[in-house]
Amino acid sequence: AREESTKIMSIRFAQRDAVKADLKQGRHVLNEKIRASQRDRDQRWSRRMQRSPFAVDLVAENQRIDEENRVRKLVEQKRLKEAVTRSRDAHDNIFRRATAESDELDTLRTEKRLLLENERQLKALRDVEKSNARTAQILQARQQRQLQREQMDMHQAQGMTS
Structure with a gap:
């Protein structure tokens, strides 16, 4: 009976091992199907x-957009700064030219003022010379008349004494 019991136990162990192996194989196949299905779904x-x-x-x-915007802003700021610098340089050049022209105008005005003053002085001198010449002429005429009077007076005095 022991042998029979051992034999039955060994058959039962073998059956249990076969069922376990079938279950294990079934679980393995099921897991493979689940993995394949998951892979298909993921794909x-x-x-x-x-x-x-x-x-x-x-x-x-x-970050890429921010970097592009930062670079664009830097380029724009640089362009604006250059434009402002060019504008300021142009303004400075115009101002320098205007002040140089203004200086030239001031110089020309001063020269004109001096010329007018010199002309006035020359005219005054000419007028004085004319006046002096006229005065000298008048004085000379007076002296001649005086001389003529004296000569006439002398002739008359001689004519009366003779």
């Missing part, structure tokens, strides 16, 4: 989501 979703905006690294995209 389908990755194909669907390729063009999705959610697949983009938004932080990196934001």
Whole structure:
């Protein structure tokens, strides 16, 4: 009976091992099917989501946009600064030219003033000379008349004495 019991036990162990192996094999096949199904689903979703905006690294995209904007602002600031510098230089050149012209005008005005003053002085001198010449002429005429009077008086005095 012991032998029979051992034999039955060994058959039962073998049956249990076979059932365990079948279950293990079934679990393994099921797990493989689940993994394959999961892979298929993942592939389908990755194909669907390729063009999705959610697949983009938004932080990196934001950083790239910020960097582009920063560079654009720097370029714009540099361009504006150069434009302001050019404008200031042009304004300075115009101002320098205007002040130089103004200086020339001031010089010309001063020269004209001096010329007018000299002309006035020359005219005054000419007038004085004319006046002096006229006065000299008048004095000479007076002296001649005086001389003539004296000569006439002398002739008359001689004519009366004779």
